[in-house]
Amino acid sequence: MATVSFRGATRYYAGNDKPSVDRLDLEVADGEFLVLVGPSGCGKSTTLRMLAGLEGVDEGEIWIGDKNVTDMEPRARDIAMVFQNYALYPHMTVHENIAFHLKIAKMPKDQRDERVREAAKLLDLEQYLERKPAKLSGGQRQRVAMGRAIVRQPQVFCMDEPLSNLDAKLRVQTRTQIASLQRRLGTTTIYVTHDQVEAMTMGDRVAVLRDGLLQQCDTPVGLFAKPRNVFVAGFIGSPAMNLIPARAEDTGVQLGGATIPLTPAQRAALTGPEVIVGIRPEGWDLVSHADGLTVTVEAVEELGSDQYLYGSSEVKLVAAGESVEEREAPHPVVIRTPGMSAHQRGQQLGVRPQPGAVHLFDKESGERLPD
Amino acid sequence: MTAETLTPAATDTPMRKAPRRPKPAPGVKRLSPLRVIGMTVVWLFTLFNIMVLYWLIAAAFKTPLEIFRNPLSLPNQLFVSGRPFRNFIYAWDTAEFGTAFLNTVILVAVCSVVIVLISAPAAYALSRLGVRGAGPLTGFIAIGMGIPFQTVIIPLFIVLAKIKLTNNLFGLGVLYVALSLPFTVFLLTGFFRSLPDELEEASAIDGASPTRTFWSIMLPLARGGLITALILNAIGLWNETLLAIVFLQENANFTLSRALFTFYNAAAYQSEYGGLLAGVAIIVLPMLVLYILLARRIITGLTLGAGK
Numbered sequence: 001m002a003t004v005s006f007r008g009a010t011r012y013y014a015g016n017d018k019p020s021v022d023r024l025d026l027e028v029a030d031g032e033f034l035v036l037v038g039p040s041g042c043g044k045s046t047t048l049r050m051l052a053g054l055e056g057v058d059e060g061e062i063w064i065g066d067k068n069v070t071d072m073e074p075r076a077r078d079i080a081m082v083f084q085n086y087a088l089y090p091h092m093t094v095h096e097n098i099a100f101h102l103k104i105a106k107m108p109k110d111q112r113d114e115r116v117r118e119a120a121k122l123l124d125l126e127q128y129l130e131r132k133p134a135k136l137s138g139g140q141r142q143r144v145a146m147g148r149a150i151v152r153q154p155q156v157f158c159m160d161e162p163l164s165n166l167d168a169k170l171r172v173q174t175r176t177q178i179a180s181l182q183r184r185l186g187t188t189t190i191y192v193t194h195d196q197v198e199a200m201t202m203g204d205r206v207a208v209l210r211d212g213l214l215q216q217c218d219t220p221v222g223l224f225a226k227p228r229n230v231f232v233a234g235f236i237g238s239p240a241m242n243l244i245p246a247r248a249e250d251t252g253v254q255l256g257g258a259t260i261p262l263t264p265a266q267r268a269a270l271t272g273p274e275v276i277v278g279i280r281p282e283g284w285d286l287v288s289h290a291d292g293l294t295v296t297v298e299a300v301e302e303l304g305s306d307q308y309l310y311g312s313s314e315v316k317l318v319a320a321g322e323s324v325e326e327r328e329a330p331h332p333v334v335i336r337t338p339g340m341s342a343h344q345r346g347q348q349l350g351v352r353p354q355p356g357a358v359h360l361f362d363k364e365s366g367e368r369l370p371d
Numbered sequence: 372m373t374a375e376t377l378t379p380a381a382t383d384t385p386m387r388k389a390p391r392r393p394k395p396a397p398g399v400k401r402l403s404p405l406r407v408i409g410m411t412v413v414w415l416f417t418l419f420n421i422m423v424l425y426w427l428i429a430a431a432f433k434t435p436l437e438i439f440r441n442p443l444s445l446p447n448q449l450f451v452s453g454r455p456f457r458n459f460i461y462a463w464d465t466a467e468f469g470t471a472f473l474n475t476v477i478l479v480a481v482c483s484v485v486i487v488l489i490s491a492p493a494a495y496a497l498s499r500l501g502v503r504g505a506g507p508l509t510g511f512i513a514i515g516m517g518i519p520f521q522t523v524i525i526p527l528f529i530v531l532a533k534i535k536l537t538n539n540l541f542g543l544g545v546l547y548v549a550l551s552l553p554f555t556v557f558l559l560t561g562f563f564r565s566l567p568d569e570l571e572e573a574s575a576i577d578g579a580s581p582t583r584t585f586w587s588i589m590l591p592l593a594r595g596g597l598i599t600a601l602i603l604n605a606i607g608l609w610n611e612t613l614l615a616i617v618f619l620q621e622n623a624n625f626t627l628s629r630a631l632f633t634f635y636n637a638a639a640y641q642s643e644y645g646g647l648l649a650g651v652a653i654i655v656l657p658m659l660v661l662y663i664l665l666a667r668r669i670i671t672g673l674t675l676g677a678g679k
Contacts, residue, residue: 054572054575073575075578075579079576081572081573083569083572085567085569087567087569087570087572089570090592091592104577104583
């Protein structure tokens with residue numbers, strides 16, 4: 001067990017002047033399950049590979065516990081990794097795969113077999129120990145990869161999108177299993193995924209990365225309730241938060257017929273005349289046209305328990321003469337309504353943000369305005 | 372009327388039978404001019420090769436008279452006289468194929484193994500270890516494939532003569548190994564490159580040293596490629612004639628192809644064409660059998676690494 005700390009860790013790739021991971025500072029507590037999430041190319045895998053020692057660290061340091069591992073070989077770091085495609089040794093049986101590290105570490109055979117058996121029991125792999133990976137299903141292979149990691153009892157688990165090769169149903173199931181396994185073992189875990197649902201459901205804390213920069217690191221609830229900037233607001237939550245650009249008037253922000261007041265602190269923090277109003281699909285109230293924003297429903301997504309209305313608003317929210325995309329209404333709007341509601345395509349609705357459901361961001365910097 | 376005739380057929384459920392061969396995708400089987408030409412050429416080529424093989428094997432069982440009078444008929448006379456293998460016995464005894472066979476088997480086996488033993492680590496280092504200048508180095512080795520060895524025979528002979536390795540099977544073996552390395556290294560770099568990076572990384576995290584990774588992970592995975600390299604080299608060296616002719620002078624050192632060359636001169640002089648062709652068959656058939664047995668492996672091995 002150990003803490004992990006990235007101290008200004010930076011990684012450049014050859015032929016690219018922009019770092020792939022840029023001065024990352026991140027502290028992971030002992031036993032914590034930290035999820036790194038972000039769109040592809042954001043540097044999350046690179047971060048993990050730096051921790052594992054598969055990538056060099058160009059600037060900064062990485063510490064595991066009280067050891068500076070920046071220049072250590074992977075095998076000296078006492079970490080285990082689960083790869084996206086599992087990277088099982090195809091010519092070895094499940095038993096040999098799981099025992100490979102212990103064998104290299106010259107653990108006596110009876111002890112080794114005992115450890116493998118324990119891991120296999122934990123992962124329900126006992127009857128497959130003599131099989132080769134080619135004869136296993138995707139889910140079983142995934143468990144073997146997990147077994148290979150846990151049998152080592154390492155300081156840190158590194159997991160690089162371990163569920164992305166599973167089908168949807170198995171993924172949900174395995175998600176819970178991994179999370180509960182980690183809680184039981186209490187091993188510090190860094191988990192990389194591009195799937196924000198995975199991030200929100202599994203992690204103690206979630207770190208959102210974009211273009212190599214850490215955007216926000218918080219608990220899932222914290223990220224959802226208080227996204228620090230427009231990117232995090234749009235990335236976390238499904239369907240994504242509505243991000244509507246609008247002008248800050250003297251009275252507040254005018255959203256069709258609805259007015260969102262601005263506090264003096266928010267006004268002071270503004271760097272330009274415009275704000276971005278963030279409202280989650282569930283944050284709308286249906287009102288009369290005059291009291292809110294008029295939205296034309298273009299598609300209805302019925303999920304049974306919920307219904308999502310995908311529509312757009314013709315209302316001009318930004319002054320004319322600004323950049324092309326903002327002048328151009330319609331602006332897309334997503335609204336959640338109770339399942340089986342009688343809404344139809346082409347219908348016009350008035351919507352108003354619920355009090356307390358509004359996130360305000362500065363248009364220029366993309367930063368959240370103080371609450 | 373139609374309705375009445377149809378009803379009984381509809382009531383007893385018809386047996387559904389899967390077609391003997393699944394229907395191909397539309398358009399695949401269409402006869403285009405190019406396809407017709409291609410098929411014709413392929414078949415002509417195949418037929419020609421089968422004919423040559425048939426002629427060779429048939430002639431090896433014929434008397435010289437039969438070979439020239441009835442080139443395509445089945446052998447007759449030797450079977451009638453009760454000595455069907457007369458030509459083979461003649462060739463084996465006269466050409467001293469016994470020693471030559473042994474020489475060749477040992478030389479080819481040892482050389483093929485040594486070639487692969489040297490090439491595999493080299494190819495691994497060039498393709499996976501990120502050695503500085505690995506790209507240009509691989510290119511440099513590949514150039515070796517482009518140099519016809521015939522053009523360097525004289526310098527090679529002078530060098531080997533100076534270190535007293537001419538007329539010596541070991542000397543010839545050294546040449547064989549050296550001349551086969553470029554192709555084998557090149558073949559195996561492609562092979563190693565096709566193996567996934569993650570396995571190496573997983574092995575590094577599991578605590579294996581690069582040497583250990585090579586021996587316990589990469590080499591077993593490249594087994595297909597290694598076997599392909601081994602077979603291709605074995606076939607090539609088995610058939611190699613020119614170097615053997617130039618570098619071997621003593622009967623005791625002769626390889627099969629070299630012995631056949633001597634035998635050819637003698638047999639042609641004595642019009643022993645049956646015996647001569649039996650000699651050719653003795654050399655060709657083992658490799659043919661080997662190839663037929665391992666054809667699938669060789670072809671998949673050659674194309675592996677070409678696509679992802």
